[in-house]
Amino acid sequence: MGEVASTSTVPRRSAQGKAQGRRSRSLDGPDPFTNFVETFLSTKPFSLPGETPSLEEEYKGMKKSVVAIMGVAALWASSSAFAATKGQTDLQLLQPARIAGQELKAGQYRLSWEGEGQDVAVTVGKGKSRIETRATLVERTNGERGVVLKRNDDGALQVTEIRLDKNRSLVLAES
Numbered sequence: 001m002g003e004v005a006s007t008s009t010v011p012r013r014s015a016q017g018k019a020q021g022r023r024s025r026s027l028d029g030p031d032p033f034t035n036f037v038e039t040f041l042s043t044k045p046f047s048l049p050g051e052t053p054s055l056e057e058e059y060k061g062m063k064k065s066v067v068a069i070m071g072v073a074a075l076w077a078s079s080s081a082f083a084a085t086k087g088q089t090d091l092q093l094l095q096p097a098r099i100a101g102q103e104l105k106a107g108q109y110r111l112s113w114e115g116e117g118q119d120v121a122v123t124v125g126k127g128k129s130r131i132e133t134r135a136t137l138v139e140r141t142n143g144e145r146g147v148v149l150k151r152n153d154d155g156a157l158q159v160t161e162i163r164l165d166k167n168r169s170l171v172l173a174e175s
Helices: 032-042 055-082
Strands: 085-093 097-099 102-104 107-116 119-126 129-139 146-151 157-163 168-172
Touching (some): 085 146, 107 129, 119 168
Parallel strands (some): 097 157
Antiparallel strands (some): 085 107, 097 102, 107 119, 119 129, 129 168, 146 157
16 A cells, blocks of 8 residues: 555654644744734625725714624623622721620621622621621712721720721611
8 A cells, every 4th residue: 555644733752852743834924813803804894795885884884883882881881880789808806896786806807798878788707706787888988998986885886887998888787
């Protein structure tokens, strides 16, 4: 039988360890991806290859593209506007305080929240212990992150507000 010519692209290694026998694309030849992109970008909307659309057809095509882009942007903006606010941050208490009637020792806690407006579920935890309460998420200029404390009639400190950032605070429900 005759020999069959192989066009394998499996690299063969020489004694020096360099790959040999690979087919390589000429750097001077056209790149298929670039060729496709140039063809795609040069094609006018709603035109067949080899035919040039009128200015009116080009305008209609651009108008449809702009309307589609604006529609997608409006859909994205509305979905993010109505999505529930959700987040986590660390909470540092420098002295013992109460949240939802439960005493917390001074220390570092993990604060998480989920919800919008007056219906925000707040969880404060450290290790396996968790305290859950309700809060209102308000937009206000805070200046800095921090915790607002109020002294109760019995002398204990109560966390009333948690300032998340310069613009948002969680005002905790009265317990």
